[in-house]
Amino acid sequence: MLASGRTVSSRLLRPTAWLPLRLSSERTAASSPQKELIKKHEQDELRPLYMDFQATTPMDPRVLDAMLPYQVNYYGNPHSRTHAYGWESESAMETARKQVADLIGADPREIVFTSGATESNNMAIKGVARFYKAKKRHVITTQTEHKCVLDSCRILESEGFDVTYLPVQKNGLLDLELLEASIRTDTSLVSVMTVNNEIGVKQPIKEIGQICRSKGVFFHTDAAQAVGKIPISISDWKIDLMSISGHKIYGPKGVGALYVRRRPRVRLEPIQNGGGQERGLRSGTVPTPLAVGLGAACSVAQKEMEYDHQRVSMLANRLVQKIMSEIPDVIMNGDPEQRYPGCINLSFAYVEGESLLMALKDVALSSGSACTSASLEPSYVLRAIGADEDLAHSSIRFGIGRFTTEEEVDYTAEKCIEQVCRLREMSPLWEMIQEGIDLKSIKWTQH
Amino acid sequence: MAAAARSQVMSLYRTMLRESAKFPSYNYRNYALRRVRDAFKANRNVEDPKAVERLMEEGRQTLALIQRQLKMKLSQQWKSL
Numbered sequence: 001m002l003a004s005g006r007t008v009s010s011r012l013l014r015p016t017a018w019l020p021l022r023l024s025s026e027r028t029a030a031s032s033p034q035k036e037l038i039k040k041h042e043q044d045e046l047r048p049l050y051m052d053f054q055a056t057t058p059m060d061p062r063v064l065d066a067m068l069p070y071q072v073n074y075y076g077n078p079h080s081r082t083h084a085y086g087w088e089s090e091s092a093m094e095t096a097r098k099q100v101a102d103l104i105g106a107d108p109r110e111i112v113f114t115s116g117a118t119e120s121n122n123m124a125i126k127g128v129a130r131f132y133k134a135k136k137r138h139v140i141t142t143q144t145e146h147k148c149v150l151d152s153c154r155i156l157e158s159e160g161f162d163v164t165y166l167p168v169q170k171n172g173l174l175d176l177e178l179l180e181a182s183i184r185t186d187t188s189l190v191s192v193m194t195v196n197n198e199i200g201v202k203q204p205i206k207e208i209g210q211i212c213r214s215k216g217v218f219f220h221t222d223a224a225q226a227v228g229k230i231p232i233s234i235s236d237w238k239i240d241l242m243s244i245s246g247h248k249i250y251g252p253k254g255v256g257a258l259y260v261r262r263r264p265r266v267r268l269e270p271i272q273n274g275g276g277q278e279r280g281l282r283s284g285t286v287p288t289p290l291a292v293g294l295g296a297a298c299s300v301a302q303k304e305m306e307y308d309h310q311r312v313s314m315l316a317n318r319l320v321q322k323i324m325s326e327i328p329d330v331i332m333n334g335d336p337e338q339r340y341p342g343c344i345n346l347s348f349a350y351v352e353g354e355s356l357l358m359a360l361k362d363v364a365l366s367s368g369s370a371c372t373s374a375s376l377e378p379s380y381v382l383r384a385i386g387a388d389e390d391l392a393h394s395s396i397r398f399g400i401g402r403f404t405t406e407e408e409v410d411y412t413a414e415k416c417i418e419q420v421c422r423l424r425e426m427s428p429l430w431e432m433i434q435e436g437i438d439l440k441s442i443k444w445t446q447h
Numbered sequence: 448m449a450a451a452a453r454s455q456v457m458s459l460y461r462t463m464l465r466e467s468a469k470f471p472s473y474n475y476r477n478y479a480l481r482r483v484r485d486a487f488k489a490n491r492n493v494e495d496p497k498a499v500e501r502l503m504e505e506g507r508q509t510l511a512l513i514q515r516q517l518k519m520k521l522s523q524q525w526k527s528l
């Protein structure tokens with residue numbers, strides 16, 4: 001144990017770029033990356049590397065530390081007005097509310113705690129549309145939204161509303177002129193997500209907000225993948241409603257928030273009725289530990305945003321450069337500039353997506369979003385950006401986050417290259433391509 | 448004054464790295480080590496004693512947080528289901 005102390009301090013005197021710390025505790029890292037990974041496998045019962053940060057994120061230790069007291073000792077109901085248990089719980093909830101508000105530049109009174117971004121999206125879309133239904137019967141959204149937004153709009157259609165699902169361009173971005181042309185006098189709401197969870201594309205939210213404000217239409221954005229990762233200002237971007245998800249920003253699962261603008265006031269018809277908590281918009285006891293976790297996650301994200309963004313960009317470039325320089329016929333889906341770097345969707349031509357995922361069994365990846373991974377259909381987002389049917393089937397989403405290491409990225413890239421080559425070797429289509437045959441010119445015979 | 452603080456800073460740095468290395472989880476361990484190292488490196492040239500004290504306090508609180516988390520012995524293998 002003493003040797004470890006001496007080793008660390010002697011290393012500190014040398015100007016090294018990376019400190020390969022040799023500490024004697026048997027659970028800690030050895031020197032080479034290879035040994036690291038082997039040790040990791042031993043400890044973790046051969047669990048795969050986690051590269052699916054868009055599906056969910058591990059909780060930051062700082063968030064867990066903030067939540068625990070409220071799970072153990074300070075368990076009061078924040079709406080109990082008569083005793084100290086209630087008061088301390090309420091105080092924690094209000095602190096969390098302020099932390100969430102500070103991250104997006106809002107007032108704490110404009111934040112409503114919900115059970116997640118899905119509930120927030122439901123509340124925003126159905127709530128606003130139903131409240132203003134006497135005069136306004138039209139809602140606009142895009143084809144690449146999250147399933148909960150599209151499904152809420154479908155329900156509105158069955159209630160007699162008119163919904164326009166705007167197409168996106170090949171790069172995944174919305175055409176602003178098309179949006180402006182689609183807004184009618186009876187449009188109550190426009191809903192466009194900030195960062196797409198499947199292809200990582202970042203929509204021009206500032207311009208969309210400007211258009212909506214000038215036309216007097218409410219603007220809702222599902223910012224679940226963007227909050228805490230890119231700087232957001234609800235006043236600069238003229239956003240009226242925003243959905244926030246806890247478990248996408250290293251917070252707990254089961255909590256989220258909805259930002260509802262107070263000036264000018266946005267009215268909603270609540271979906272969940274009851275005791276009138278959360279300004280009457282979302283009744284039900286606010287889960288203090290979860291709310292505290294969300295607040296802590298937002299506060300940590302605000303502090304770490306620049307550091308994380310730089311690191312994630314560096315790792316993303318490393319991954320993409322490595323893969324694209326070694327194998328041909330790889331396409332990145334979505335605009336290369338207007339994106340969040342941590343979400344990379346690559347299509348590997350002439351390789352089937354599911355078989356590549358199975359081949360990469362020691363890396364946790366996904367092809368398309370988690371909510372649609374059960375179905376065999378190719379992702380509707382890829383279809384919306386005009387990807388070829390076969391390319392849509394061959395796409396993999398790589399998610400990089402705060403806790404990803406260089407070794408994980410290198411290992412993923414190497415494994416991916418190896419398996420893509422192996423699968424292509426086995427593919428008769430690839431053989432034909434090598435011989436120069438154009439696949440589209442083939443007439444497949446019926447048997 | 449600053450010289451005395453330097454050895455305290457180095458001592459805190461060593462202790463934080465030592466504790467961070469004890470995380471059983473690969474990702475948390477590497478993140479903690481990297482973040483501590485980068486934070487100390489970024490603030491290497493801070494002169495103002497008040498700022499130094501504030502940063503040291505932040506460091507001590509983070510160290511306490513790491514120690515609390517480690518005390519819970521959240522091993523990866525632990526699963527009751």
